Amino acid sequence: xxxxxxxxxxxxxxxxxxxxxxxxxxxxxxxxxxxxxxxxxxxxxxxxxxxxxxxxxxxxxxxxxxxxxxxxxxxxxxxxxxxxxxxxxxxxxxxxxxxxxxxxxxxxxxxxxxxxxxxxxxxxxxxxxxxxxxxxxxxxxxxxxxxxxxxxxxxxxxxxxxxxxxxxxxxxxxxxxxxxxxxxxxxxxxxxxxxxxxxxxxxxxxxxxxxxxxxxxxxxxxxxxxxxxxxxxxxxxxxxxxxxxxxxxxxxxxxxxxxxxxxxxxxxxxxxxxxxxxxxxxxxxxxxxxxxxxxxxxxxxxxxxxxxxxxx
Amino acid sequence: xxxxxxxxxxxxxxxxxxxxxxxxxxxxxxxxxxxxxxxxxxxxxxxxxxxxxxxxxxxxxxxxxxxxxxxxxxxxxxxxxxxxxxxxxxxxxxxxxxxxxxxxxxxxxxxxxxxxxxxxxxxxxxxxxxxxxxxxxxxxxxxxxxxxxxxxxxxxxxxxxxxxxxxxxxxxxxxxxxxxxxxxxxxxxxxxxxxxxxxxxxxxxxxxxxxxxxxxxxxxxxxxxxxxxxxxxxxxxxxxxxxxxxxxxxxxxxxxxxxxxxxxxxxxxxxxxxxxxxxxxxxxxxxxxxxxxxxxxxxx
Numbered sequence: 001x002x003x004x005x006x007x008x009x010x011x012x013x014x015x016x017x018x019x020x021x022x023x024x025x026x027x028x029x030x031x032x033x034x035x036x037x038x039x040x041x042x043x044x045x046x047x048x049x050x051x052x053x054x055x056x057x058x059x060x061x062x063x064x065x066x067x068x069x070x071x072x073x074x075x076x077x078x079x080x081x082x083x084x085x086x087x088x089x090x091x092x093x094x095x096x097x098x099x100x101x102x103x104x105x106x107x108x109x110x111x112x113x114x115x116x117x118x119x120x121x122x123x124x125x126x127x128x129x130x131x132x133x134x135x136x137x138x139x140x141x142x143x144x145x146x147x148x149x150x151x152x153x154x155x156x157x158x159x160x161x162x163x164x165x166x167x168x169x170x171x172x173x174x175x176x177x178x179x180x181x182x183x184x185x186x187x188x189x190x191x192x193x194x195x196x197x198x199x200x201x202x203x204x205x206x207x208x209x210x211x212x213x214x215x216x217x218x219x220x221x222x223x224x225x226x227x228x229x230x231x232x233x234x235x236x237x238x239x240x241x242x243x244x245x246x247x248x249x250x251x252x253x254x255x256x257x258x259x260x261x262x263x264x265x266x267x268x269x270x271x272x273x274x275x276x277x278x279x280x281x282x283x284x285x286x287x288x289x290x291x292x293x294x295x296x297x298x299x300x301x302x303x304x305x306x307x308x309x310x311x312x
Numbered sequence: 313x314x315x316x317x318x319x320x321x322x323x324x325x326x327x328x329x330x331x332x333x334x335x336x337x338x339x340x341x342x343x344x345x346x347x348x349x350x351x352x353x354x355x356x357x358x359x360x361x362x363x364x365x366x367x368x369x370x371x372x373x374x375x376x377x378x379x380x381x382x383x384x385x386x387x388x389x390x391x392x393x394x395x396x397x398x399x400x401x402x403x404x405x406x407x408x409x410x411x412x413x414x415x416x417x418x419x420x421x422x423x424x425x426x427x428x429x430x431x432x433x434x435x436x437x438x439x440x441x442x443x444x445x446x447x448x449x450x451x452x453x454x455x456x457x458x459x460x461x462x463x464x465x466x467x468x469x470x471x472x473x474x475x476x477x478x479x480x481x482x483x484x485x486x487x488x489x490x491x492x493x494x495x496x497x498x499x500x501x502x503x504x505x506x507x508x509x510x511x512x513x514x515x516x517x518x519x520x521x522x523x524x525x526x527x528x529x530x531x532x533x534x535x536x537x538x539x540x541x542x543x544x545x546x547x548x549x550x551x552x553x554x555x556x557x558x559x560x561x562x563x564x565x566x567x568x569x570x571x572x573x574x575x576x577x578x579x580x581x582x583x584x585x586x587x588x589x590x591x592x593x594x595x596x597x598x599x600x601x602x603x604x605x606x607x608x609x610x611x612x
Contacts, residue, residue, distance in 0.1 A: 011454070014451060019455060023463065030468075140539070140588050142543055142547065144547065144566060145584045148573055151573075152574075152577060152580070244458035244459065247462070248550060266462055266463075266465075266553060278459055281459055285456040
């Protein structure tokens with residue numbers, strides 16, 4: 001087990017390094033300097049600014065200086081908001097996005113696993129078709145469509161829930177969490193159904209039933225552990241997807257989280273902010289992939305040898 | 313030389329007639345029984361025909377505005393209503409569909425080309441080349457691509473061509489894995505050994521024997537890749553990082569619709585309906601094909 005974790009860790013390090021390097025040079029290759037849009041700047045001022053952001057150094061020195069900063073956890077100053085560092089901006093957004101992602105994941109797991117297990121108990125009956133059709137709708141209904149529709153119905157027509165903000169009015173966290181979690185609930189439902197169906201046909205389940213165990217005990221105690229391994233393995237990619245989804249959801253509901261900052265940085269061409277956020281988010285995603293792989297392997301030793309690769 | 317070639321061709325034809333054709337006929341029979349898949353296929357063909365013929369079918373010109381009319385709900389003149397500039401929504405959706413479908417198909421084609429070539433070479437050559445090539449796939453797999461695409465769109469401007477390439481570059485990885493495992497198992501087969509001993513070049517063997525036999529999983533995965541590509545395009549366009557005006561796409565129309573949905577909900581609902589219907593059809597068709605061709609899914 002330790003060897004498995006170590007080997008996955010060794011794989012993660014080059015990935016993070018590639019991300020840092022590729023992002024750095026991509027951002028530097030971008031057309032137009034960050035100060036081009038400003039009004040005419042005095043040459044001395046421009047030079048001082050460039051020195052502050054180290055743009056006067058040769059490219060490779062900039063790169064090594066950036067790596068050295070990163071090693072100390074320092075992501076540099078923001079181009080757009082002078083006086084604020086990328087670290088500050090990131091850490092003001094992180095708790096919000098983490099909370100949003102947590103609720104979304106909770107919704108996805110609770111609804112998804114319940115629906116999937118429920119469907120797997122009576123395959124090809126109405127108990128299977130109804131939740132699975134709903135899951136198909138969830139997969140085909142992107143968050144940028146579901147969000148506005150939910151706002152329209154529950155926020156504007158019914159006036160049950162607030163339509164934007166985060167933590168300001170009671171209940172304003174409900175719609176964003178559902179919007180972000182719905183598609184993942186659908187995926188989790190499909191995965192847990194497929195996983196449970198496979199496990200329920202195994203010999204040891206028949207043995208458990210033959211022992212005279214009540215059906216719910218067979219399902220909860222014997223089948224769930226194996227049946228949910230695909231769901232656990234999916235959590236890593238789901239985490240990456242949730243982060244990307246937060247771009248849209250935080251934009252729709254005007255939530256001051258990481259995703260919204262990233263999209264804004266992209267629009268403003270705030271290069272240090274883009275660079276810092278990309279490095280930060282990517283490292284988080286790689287870390288989560290690692291955790292979900294380890295968790296899946298811990299539940300099923302057979303997976304260890306199969307899991308040579310990561311997942312998105 | 314000619315005799316050798318002709319015998320080979322006849323052999324191939326015979327093989328096709330005995331095994332290949334019946335396999336495909338079998339799959340076709342099974343697919344036809346799956347009502348959702350058939351419905352999905354019909355809807356898709358319909359949408360594609362409409363997309364191809366849009367310049368002739370669209371009720372209004374793409375740029376046509378009617379500022380006096382403004383936003384109006386669905387009516388006899390404008391079946392799906394008009395937007396704030398008095399532009400016909402149906403026309404907008406038809407032109408947007410051209411772009412959305414084109415992105416879906418072209419980006420998937422890019423992914424298909426790279427993935428199949430990569431996987432076929434890795435699986436066929438094997439050994440160290442295979443190990444290196446697949447390790448590269450593993451590393452790329454672990455990269456958070458969604459964020460990278462946003463980054464690419466920012467860095468290189470919002471260019472449609474680049475959008476195709478960027479999305480295609482993301483989706484080829486799974487294709488490469490599927491192709492490689494197919495090729496690896498096919499390599500062991502006797503008819504491939506026979507082809508090798510006949511002196512066929514590796515490229516010819518891959519083209520004539522490996523690809524046709526690996527076609528099932530590739531078709532299924534391709535059908536399921538198109539909707540995820542279209543979603544990605546719509547996602548980027550919604551954020552304003554994808555298709556740019558004056559061009560339009562379903563994602564962009566949804567994003568405009570979301571801005572004014574309080575007053576003019578039809579501007580959100582109809583483009584949304586177009587996108588979800590297409591995604592639905594593609595997913596049902598893909599699932600149906602998977603069952604019909606008896607492919608064990610690696611997608612979920």
